[in-house]
Amino acid sequence: xxxxxxxxxxxxxxxxxxxxAQQKTVKIGFVSTFSGPVAAIGNDMRNSFxxxxxxxxxxxxxxxxxxxxxxxxVKPEVGVQKVQKLIESDKVDFIVxxxxxxxLLASLKPIIDSKTFxxxxxxxxxxxxxxxxxxxxxxxxxxxxxxxxAIGTYMNQKGVKTAxxxxxxxAAGKDMLEGVAATFKGNIVGRELTTWPTQVDFQAExxxxxxxxxxxxxxxxxxxxxxxxxxxxxxSGLKGQIPLYTAFTIDSLSLPRLKDLGLGIPGAQQWVRDxxxxxxxxxxxxxxxxxxxxxxxxxxxxxxxxxxxxxxxKAVNGDLTKKDAMRDAARKADFKSVRGNFxxxxxxxxxxxxxxxxAINEGGEFRMKTxxxxxxxxxxxxxxxxxxxx
Amino acid sequence: MLYLLEQSLNGIxxxxxxxxxxxGLTLIFGIMDFVNLAHGSLYMLGAYFAAxxxxxxxxxxxxxxxxxxxTFFAGIVLEVIAIRPLYGRDHLxxxxxxxxxxxxxxxxxxxxxxxxxLTISLPSQMLTAVQVIPGIYYPIYRLxxxxxxxxxxxxxxxxxxxxxxxxxxxxxxxxxxxxxxxxVNIKLLYTLVFGLGAALAGFAGMMQAPLAFVQIGMGxxxxxxxxxxxxxxxxxxxxxxxxxxxxxxxxxxxxxxxxPDLVRTFLSYSAGSSAGPALSSMxxxxxxxxxxxFRPEGLFPASSK
Numbered sequence: 118x119x120x121x122x123x124x125x126x127x128x129x130x131x132x133x134x135x136x137x138a139q140q141k142t143v144k145i146g147f148v149s150t151f152s153g154p155v156a157a158i159g160n161d162m163r164n165s166f167x168x169x170x171x172x173x174x175x176x177x178x179x180x181x182x183x184x185x186x187x188x189x190x191v192k193p194e195v196g197v198q199k200v201q202k203l204i205e206s207d208k209v210d211f212i213v214x215x216x217x218x219x220x221l222l223a224s225l226k227p228i229i230d231s232k233t234f235x236x237x238x239x240x241x242x243x244x245x246x247x248x249x250x251x252x253x254x255x256x257x258x259x260x261x262x263x264x265x266x267a268i269g270t271y272m273n274q275k276g277v278k279t280a281x282x283x284x285x286x287x288a289a290g291k292d293m294l295e296g297v298a299a300t301f302k303g304n305i306v307g308r309e310l311t312t313w314p315t316q317v318d319f320q321a322e323x324x325x326x327x328x329x330x331x332x333x334x335x336x337x338x339x340x341x342x343x344x345x346x347x348x349x350x351x352x353s354g355l356k357g358q359i360p361l362y363t364a365f366t367i368d369s370l371s372l373p374r375l376k377d378l379g380l381g382i383p384g385a386q387q388w389v390r391d392x393x394x395x396x397x398x399x400x401x402x403x404x405x406x407x408x409x410x411x412x413x414x415x416x417x418x419x420x421x422x423x424x425x426x427x428x429x430x431k432a433v434n435g436d437l438t439k440k441d442a443m444r445d446a447a448r449k450a451d452f453k454s455v456r457g458n459f460x461x462x463x464x465x466x467x468x469x470x471x472x473x474x475x476a477i478n479e480g481g482e483f484r485m486k487t488x489x490x491x492x493x494x495x496x497x498x499x500x501x502x503x504x505x506x507x
Numbered sequence: 508m509l510y511l512l513e514q515s516l517n518g519i520x521x522x523x524x525x526x527x528x529x530x531g532l533t534l535i536f537g538i539m540d541f542v543n544l545a546h547g548s549l550y551m552l553g554a555y556f557a558a559x560x561x562x563x564x565x566x567x568x569x570x571x572x573x574x575x576x577x578t579f580f581a582g583i584v585l586e587v588i589a590i591r592p593l594y595g596r597d598h599l600x601x602x603x604x605x606x607x608x609x610x611x612x613x614x615x616x617x618x619x620x621x622x623x624x625l626t627i628s629l630p631s632q633m634l635t636a637v638q639v640i641p642g643i644y645y646p647i648y649r650l651x652x653x654x655x656x657x658x659x660x661x662x663x664x665x666x667x668x669x670x671x672x673x674x675x676x677x678x679x680x681x682x683x684x685x686x687x688x689x690x691v692n693i694k695l696l697y698t699l700v701f702g703l704g705a706a707l708a709g710f711a712g713m714m715q716a717p718l719a720f721v722q723i724g725m726g727x728x729x730x731x732x733x734x735x736x737x738x739x740x741x742x743x744x745x746x747x748x749x750x751x752x753x754x755x756x757x758x759x760x761x762x763x764x765x766x767p768d769l770v771r772t773f774l775s776y777s778a779g780s781s782a783g784p785a786l787s788s789m790x791x792x793x794x795x796x797x798x799x800x801f802r803p804e805g806l807f808p809a810s811s812k
């Protein structure tokens with residue numbers, strides 16, 4: 118009898134143990150790019166994420182955090198594998214990150230099917246804002262076309278009459294060119310989409326742009342290819358002849374390599390390192406103390422994921438099975454964002470300001486600077502296509 | 508018209524790059540009868556060496572010079588350790604062996620230089636364009652690469668056709684045993700030729716590095732084009748490689764410049780963007796197929812074996 122009692126105690130203990138252990142840590146799968154010429158982006162995102170976790174005492178809603186970092190190698194087929202691995206074998210509570218729109222589009226199905234709560238911290242594919250929106254997927258970035266729309270508006274202000282558009286041939290590149298075309302009122306005299314991510318020699322396209330004789334060129338080239346584009350734009354002698362407008366091409370990551378070449382080329386962004394709010398000041402100062410350089414907007418969006426997750430885990434007291442309550446908490450965007458406060462639209466994409474930014478040389482250090490606000494409280498134009506299932 | 512001329516220059520510049528790569532490949536293939544899939548790895552190594560030395564010496568020219576020497580010796584070490592045992596074997600063994608080397612070099616570079624890759628910055632005076640003829644501005648650096656490659660091509664021609672070493676190389680290509688029987692150290696000769704081929708590939712990588720990225724696997728796509736070039740030009744023929752490289756460079760660039768617009772007149776805009784580059788690379792392979800059908804030895808076959 119005694120033995121039986123002991124055995125049943127042991128069984129009871131066994132049965133209880135996993136349930137308790139399950140909620141002891143919050144497991145986060147972080148998908149980004151850590152290899153190749155765009156690895157700098159992934160590293161910046163990871164650094165910002167780690168810094169944000171440090172700022173939260175490495176706890177979310179009081180629970181300790183475990184992060185598993187995975188490299189998508191800029192390949193949709195690799196990205197989707199990593200996401201599946203995180204969901205199925207690591208059984209993560211959250212997926213965070215994802216730079217590339219095509220990687221996101223490939224990964225959305227396993228994410229939505231498994232109802233894995235996900236914070237996208239960069240990729241802004243229009244489909245996510247529209248027909249592929251999901252109750253458990255939130256974005257701390259933007260929809261792809263919002264930033265180029267802001268630049269298109271700015272080009273109108275500058276009196277640009279004709280423009281040549283160029284970008285890489287993948288989901289985001291197409292969205293970006295559509296974005297400029299949507300707000301730019303002048304004439305578009307040429308559009309080029311180049312092979313992504315392999316083509317980094319843009320000489321033939323630059324010759325084409327020169328031949329089209331536009332008032333301005335618009336370019337979207339994130340990461341290392343952006344450095345190549347800006348360098349070749351200067352090499353081709355176009356810099357003094359046809360002004361360049363950009364989206365996601367010159368940032369805190371590319372600027373230290375571009376140096377003078379990055380000056381005098383306007384871009385738009387929803388966050389700049391000098392935005393005057395307390396959360397941002399703390400973020401940028403601590404990031405600089407640790408990494409001796411400014412964070413990029415990629416980092417800022419990823420930093421924001423942590424307080425957002427914190428508010429979500431807090432709202433359910435660490436019971437991560439209450440997904441609907443978590444979703445309702447996330448929708449409030451109840452945290453201090455480093456971009457200043459914002460609201461989520463019905464499709465879980467931020468409604469936020471977009472700023473004009475330029476590079477400056479501040480005593481030998483090349484940094485980004487906010488010049489003006491181009492649009493306030495901008496909402497993406499796809500939200501009506503989102504039929505959010507509840 | 509000016510635009511056509513400017514795009515032709517772009518095509519020639521790409522052709523020059525292909526020539527540097529193809530020259531080494533065709534030397535090794537034509538003379539030693541050795542298929543070297545790891546040639547692209549030497550292209551990559553050259554770029555990594557140059558990027559490292561440019562960083563260390565703070566001088567573009569010194570970096571390139573040191574990089575060339577380093578790639579030459581890397582080629583020699585590679586030949587002695589890994590390539591030599593494969594000479595007498597079947598082509599399939601060459602392919603298998605050098606494919607293994609290709610993977611080995613990718614991982615080696617990952618271990619030494621990390622996964623992120625490097626960049627080479629140009630001296631500031633190379634960061635502008637000059638007016639080649641009225642109305643055409645062309646980047647100085649690209650003119651420099653064209654000039655440097657032409658010089659290399661000329662030197663290579665003199666070396667192979669006008670010097671004693673060149674005579675031995677040509678003799679070794681025609682009849683290995685006979686050259687050996689006449690008391691020439693054919694082993695050493697092969698090692699030197701392999702080193703030369705490596706240096707040429709490395710030089711191509713270095714010249715391209717400021718225009719692209721120094722990254723793992725950078726030589727793999729371009730190596731395929733280099734193989735096409737030596738097939739069109741005639742295996743073992745440096746003159747053939749030169750002409751074929753320019754033809755392939757022109758087709759690729761002209762295709763990229765004009766085909767998307769042409770396709771867009773029939774199909775949608777984005778279909779044109781996708782189909783244009785695809786069609787222009789198809790043109791290159793179509794040319795290769797035609798050459799294989801009508802002139803299987805290539806446009807300029809090397810003297811018969």
